[in-house]
Amino acid sequence: MSDLLAHLQSARSEEEREWLVMRFSLDSLDPAVREAVWAAAIPRWFDQKFLAALLGQPDDASFSRMVEKLLTCSFVETFPGRGYNLHERTRALLLKQLWEYEKPRYRKLNRSAADYCSHQDASDPQWRVAELYHLLLADEDPDLEQFIQQGIEWKNQFQYATVEALVRPLIIESEANRVNPQAAAWAYLLQGRSDGFYSRYEAAKSNLKKSLDLNSENPILRAETLYALGNVCYMLDEYDDARQFLEEGQALNQKAEAPGGEANCLVVLGQIDRILRLPEAAQEKFNKALNLFQQVNDKLGEAISLNSLGELDSALGEHRAAIQKFEDALQRYREAGSSIGEANCYLSLALNSRLMGEYDNSRRLNEEALSLFRRLDNKQGEANSIWALGILYKTLNANEEAKALAEQALVIYLQIGDRLGAEQSLALLKSVSEIPED
Amino acid sequence: MGVPVADYHMERAAFEALMGANCEQRILFFRGESGSGKTTLLSNCRDLVRQARISYVNIDLKGTGVTIGEILSRTSKSLPEAQLPNLTQMASELEGHPEVDLENIRQSGLGNKINITLQVSDPHDREQRRVALTDALFADLRTFTKPVLFILDTYQDATTEVRDWISGPFLARLETATPVRAVIAGQTLPEESNLDWGHCCSSYHLKGVPKPEHWLPVVEWMGLQIPGSDALSWLNPICDLLQGRPSEIMKYLKAHQARSLQT
Numbered sequence: 128m129s130d131l132l133a134h135l136q137s138a139r140s141e142e143e144r145e146w147l148v149m150r151f152s153l154d155s156l157d158p159a160v161r162e163a164v165w166a167a168a169i170p171r172w173f174d175q176k177f178l179a180a181l182l183g184q185p186d187d188a189s190f191s192r193m194v195e196k197l198l199t200c201s202f203v204e205t206f207p208g209r210g211y212n213l214h215e216r217t218r219a220l221l222l223k224q225l226w227e228y229e230k231p232r233y234r235k236l237n238r239s240a241a242d243y244c245s246h247q248d249a250s251d252p253q254w255r256v257a258e259l260y261h262l263l264l265a266d267e268d269p270d271l272e273q274f275i276q277q278g279i280e281w282k283n284q285f286q287y288a289t290v291e292a293l294v295r296p297l298i299i300e301s302e303a304n305r306v307n308p309q310a311a312a313w314a315y316l317l318q319g320r321s322d323g324f325y326s327r328y329e330a331a332k333s334n335l336k337k338s339l340d341l342n343s344e345n346p347i348l349r350a351e352t353l354y355a356l357g358n359v360c361y362m363l364d365e366y367d368d369a370r371q372f373l374e375e376g377q378a379l380n381q382k383a384e385a386p387g388g389e390a391n392c393l394v395v396l397g398q399i400d401r402i403l404r405l406p407e408a409a410q411e412k413f414n415k416a417l418n419l420f421q422q423v424n425d426k427l428g429e430a431i432s433l434n435s436l437g438e439l440d441s442a443l444g445e446h447r448a449a450i451q452k453f454e455d456a457l458q459r460y461r462e463a464g465s466s467i468g469e470a471n472c473y474l475s476l477a478l479n480s481r482l483m484g485e486y487d488n489s490r491r492l493n494e495e496a497l498s499l500f501r502r503l504d505n506k507q508g509e510a511n512s513i514w515a516l517g518i519l520y521k522t523l524n525a526n527e528e529a530k531a532l533a534e535q536a537l538v539i540y541l542q543i544g545d546r547l548g549a550e551q552s553l554a555l556l557k558s559v560s561e562i563p564e565d
Numbered sequence: 566m567g568v569p570v571a572d573y574h575m576e577r578a579a580f581e582a583l584m585g586a587n588c589e590q591r592i593l594f595f596r597g598e599s600g601s602g603k604t605t606l607l608s609n610c611r612d613l614v615r616q617a618r619i620s621y622v623n624i625d626l627k628g629t630g631v632t633i634g635e636i637l638s639r640t641s642k643s644l645p646e647a648q649l650p651n652l653t654q655m656a657s658e659l660e661g662h663p664e665v666d667l668e669n670i671r672q673s674g675l676g677n678k679i680n681i682t683l684q685v686s687d688p689h690d691r692e693q694r695r696v697a698l699t700d701a702l703f704a705d706l707r708t709f710t711k712p713v714l715f716i717l718d719t720y721q722d723a724t725t726e727v728r729d730w731i732s733g734p735f736l737a738r739l740e741t742a743t744p745v746r747a748v749i750a751g752q753t754l755p756e757e758s759n760l761d762w763g764h765c766c767s768s769y770h771l772k773g774v775p776k777p778e779h780w781l782p783v784v785e786w787m788g789l790q791i792p793g794s795d796a797l798s799w800l801n802p803i804c805d806l807l808q809g810r811p812s813e814i815m816k817y818l819k820a821h822q823a824r825s826l827q828t
Binding site (some may be wrong): 141 | 589599600625627629630631632691693696701724725726727729802803806807808812813815816817818819820821823824827
């Protein structure tokens with residue numbers, strides 16, 4: 128004991144002291160329990176069966192007795208719904224030791240863990256997350272395809288919570304230099320996309336830049352990351368940076384003959400031109416994007432390009448041309464199965480019809496939008512449609528109807544916490560309350 | 566009853582105040598590094614809640630696997646369903662909506678309904694459903710005549726969606742729901758300067774337990790055989806060298822105990 132205190136006193140770092148205590152603790156355990164502690168450090172959680180599989184031992188009465196002893200260790204915690212886990216600091220210490228001094232054992236334990244997880248409940252994404260995590264740690268040069276495809280699939284389904292569950296532990300391993308850099312680059316890209324989805328743009332920028340730094344060899348990954356970075360900078364109104372990232376991304380996609388990726392970059396570049404009041408440049412990019420999306424038969428991409436062209440025409444006062452574009456976009460949204468896109472197109476069509484003085488048509492289109500948003504139970508769209516109808520009635524000097532609609536929209540905007548929408552409704556309410564009816 | 570907590574008297578007093586009928590600071594934060602004793606402190610708090618027979622919902626956000634649906638679902642399981650009529654009705658209304666994917670129903674009951682209603686792919690729609698369910702839950706919680714406590718641990722592990730929900734809709738509604746209290750522990754926590762609920766929040770930073778006298782009750786509870794007669798002198802260098810970090814000191818004490826039993 129006094130030896131340990133002497134060692135602790137002479138230790139040069141906190142980490143060294145922690146390891147001395149850990150070793151003291153391990154040495155106090157039965158050899159079987161000690162072995163189990165090392166194995167238990169590999170997964171993020173474990174239960175008796177998982178541990179038996181890792182150690183290659185039968186899950187019998189003798190093993191149960193050993194696990195009971197393991198559970199009395201101060202560094203073993205309950206992991207709700209799963210079993211147990213080693214305390215974060217203890218696990219980090221053990222993994223570091225395994226990685227630095229017993230790499231073959233570290234890899235072998237991860238392979239066993241991946242194999243065990245692959246045979247569990249396939250409908251539970253947490254098992255899939257665990258399987259992919261261990262697969263990536265089991266080999267120096269792992270097959271990344273499964274991980275990438277699964278991450279992209281969850282991202283495309285907007286399952287960002289599961290995307291985070293997949294990539295966060297890998298980012299922690301990456302910070303300890305235990306993950307293949309390409310896998311880490313994909314993890315940072317997916318984390319950055321997730322941050323962007325949750326409007327955490329600064330975090331997104333930082334993670335996407337880490338992905339760029341780690342990836343030295345894969346042009347598709349680089350192009351994807353540049354597109355995501357360009358998008359984030361666009362959202363932050365950093366147009367020069369956005370343009371730089373997107374132009375590089377576009378060029379890389381062009382070189383890799385990836386028309387979809389190139390078109391995605393062009394759409395955002397076009398939006399930047401539109402904001403900077405460069406309508407001709409914007410139009411050229413949207414048209415080019417439309418052609419590229421057509422080449423790969425991407426109906427949603429076509430719809431977005433046509434919608435962007437419609438917005439451009441609408442802003443320039445070219446309402447007839449805008450209507451044509453929105454009608455084409457509407458068709459593509461239907462083909463792509465995007466009901467929200469369809470409903471928003473009805474709203475744009477209604478707006479342009481009103482601005483052209485085609486009030487009956489505008490009302491019909493607004494009502495189409497309202498009905499569709501209600502069917503989708505989309506409150507925001509419902510409020511927008513009601514507010515737009517209110518504006519139409521105000522234009523027709525039907526102030527009582529406009530007032531009732533403004534009140535209806537206001538209630539929904541307040542319900543969903545949309546302050547801008549609420550202000551717009553109040554402004555409409557005020558304007559129709561002040562104007563006497565003819 | 567679990568391991569006694571070494572020190573953290575102020576934090577425990579703040580927690581006891583949280584259980585009082587007229588408590589004003591109804592949100593309590595325990596912030597601390599890994600190994601600072603948050604989980605042991607919370608375990609001790611749970612013992613106090615059980616002794617006081619107060620309704621509580623215990624959620625550990627460890628491991629990024631906990632969704633908002635899961636939190637609402639566990640809330641419905643922890644509190645009597647009869648006292649949650651609004652949440653029950655809202656979950657039924659949303660579940661009956663044609664856009665909701667009703668496949669893979671393996672359980673029945675309110676918890677499952679909540680999970681199903683949040684299984685929609687459109688993120689905007691999902692957000693609206695979360696807000697509707699949160700409003701319904703708090704409409705019910707406001708009618709409770711006795712305090713109801715939420716204990717949320719390992720906040721730093723929560724997904725962004727869950728963090729945004731806790732620091733946004735959940736705490737904002739808690740501010741106006743007087744029977745509801747929350748204690749949240751983690752290495753990182755919501756921004757307590759929040760305009761909506763910051764004024765009813767107390768925050769404590771757990772910095773470890775470096776004074777040996779605070780470890781005496783733990784040593785006694787463990788029945789440790791101390792070399793010599795002066796436990797404080799024995800504990801002093803340990804607490805000092807391990808910088809008062811509870812996880813490390815406990816590891817040391819447990820190893821010492823195991824060795825004593827072996828000899």
